[in-house]
Amino acid sequence: FRSGVFNIGVEGSLYLGAFASAWVGFTFTNLPSFVVIPFSLIFSMVVGGIWGYIPAILKVKLKVDEIVSTIMLNYVAILFTSYLVNYPFQVPGVANSMSERISKNAELPRLMRGSQLNLSFFIALALILIFYIVNSRTKFGYESKVCGKNMYFAKASGIDVDKIIITSMVLSGAIGGLVGALQILGVYYRFYDFFSPGYGSDGIPIAILSNNHPIGCLFVAILFGALRSGGSMMELMTGIPIDLSNVLEAVIIFFVTAKIILIFRKSKKGEVV
Numbered sequence: 126f127r128s129g130v131f132n133i134g135v136e137g138s139l140y141l142g143a144f145a146s147a148w149v150g151f152t153f154t155n156l157p158s159f160v161v162i163p164f165s166l167i168f169s170m171v172v173g174g175i176w177g178y179i180p181a182i183l184k185v186k187l188k189v190d191e192i193v194s195t196i197m198l199n200y201v202a203i204l205f206t207s208y209l210v211n212y213p214f215q216v217p218g219v220a221n222s223m224s225e226r227i228s229k230n231a232e233l234p235r236l237m238r239g240s241q242l243n244l245s246f247f248i249a250l251a252l253i254l255i256f257y258i259v260n261s262r263t264k265f266g267y268e269s270k271v272c273g274k275n276m277y278f279a280k281a282s283g284i285d286v287d288k289i290i291i292t293s294m295v296l297s298g299a300i301g302g303l304v305g306a307l308q309i310l311g312v313y314y315r316f317y318d319f320f321s322p323g324y325g326s327d328g329i330p331i332a333i334l335s336n337n338h339p340i341g342c343l344f345v346a347i348l349f350g351a352l353r354s355g356g357s358m359m360e361l362m363t364g365i366p367i368d369l370s371n372v373l374e375a376v377i378i379f380f381v382t383a384k385i386i387l388i389f390r391k392s393k394k395g396e397v398v
Contacts (some may be wrong), residue, residue: 127260127337128269128293129276130184134195135301136325137202138176142169142302144206146309147316148214150227158230165231166248166306173302174295176202181294185287191294199325207318222318233311245307250343252300257339269293273337301325330378349374 149165156164180198183189210222233244260266272279272289280286304324309316327349335341356370 126332127273128289129273130181130290130293131192132177132180132195132294132297133192133326133329134177134180134198134202135297135304135328136321136323137195137199138173138298138301139305139308139321139325140202140206141176141305142173143305143309143320144209144224144316145169145172145302146231146306147224147227150231150310151225151315154228154230156230161228161231162233162310165310166303169302169306170299171302173305174299177294177296177298177301178291181291184294185290203319206316210316210318224316226315227310231310232314233307241312243311245311248303248307252303253339253343260339265289265292301328330374333378 146165146169149161149168153161153164176198180189180191180194183194184191207222210224214224216223216225236242236244236246260270268279268284269289269292271282271284272286276286279289305321308320308324313320327346331342331345331349335345352370352374356367359365359369360367
């Protein structure tokens with residue numbers, strides 16, 4: 126969003142990255158943890174980044190709208206991974222569509238017993254810090270911000286807009302692939318068909334609510350995680366549908382986006398906000 130492009134296809138990158146990490150985990154079973162875990166994470170990022178490159182090059186070369194192409198590619202990625210776990214990588218004698226279990230060496234260490242909290246939490250914190258530095262301290266961060274404000278002005282100023290678009294889409298795809306890998310290595314330990322309830326799509330409202338700020342994303346993501354987890358527990362303990370938490374998320378997004386629209390309209394009229 127910061128660069129002025131909208132990658133709605135993070136869910137597709139997430140699925141492909143998740144399967145890529147699972148494949149590494151159950152294929153290279155003899156590798157030690159300090160080799161197989163980084164290898165799996167990097168491989169998932171490469172796969173996710175390649176998937177993000179496809180709509181980027183379509184937009185730059187053929188002027189294909191990235192929103193349409195990424196939504197369509199989501200279905201391609203999800204159904205492709207579904208085919209993989211239902212046919213060539215199906216576990217014999219198992220009713221559910223899933224891959225083989227990854228090796229113990231590929232599992233991310235748990236930080237607390239009886240909890241799903243694992244090393245991925247600190248990986249996420251490291252990514253937040255990296256993107257904060259990139260956005261605020263680097264040439265790419267400045268140019269992407271200018272592109273997000275006005276691509277025509279950015280192009281007139283000599284900024285390589287096409288390069289910014291491609292880099293941004295590839296990075297978002299790589300992060301999506303990494304998220305999928307962290308779910309497999311830290312939570313599920315194997316790839317399940319249709320395992321994601323929409324983790325990739327959750328990034329859109331989180332980015333909107335945090336105003337595209339990396340630090341803000343951390344707190345908004347924790348809020349969404351609490352709503353998602355609390356909704357499941359509420360349904361289990363009281364019978365109140367989990368859909369109530371989805372309604373709360375929608376209400377929050379509605380009021381925040383309404384405020385943004387109001388500020389935008391006032392600025393268009395030249396009013397002080």
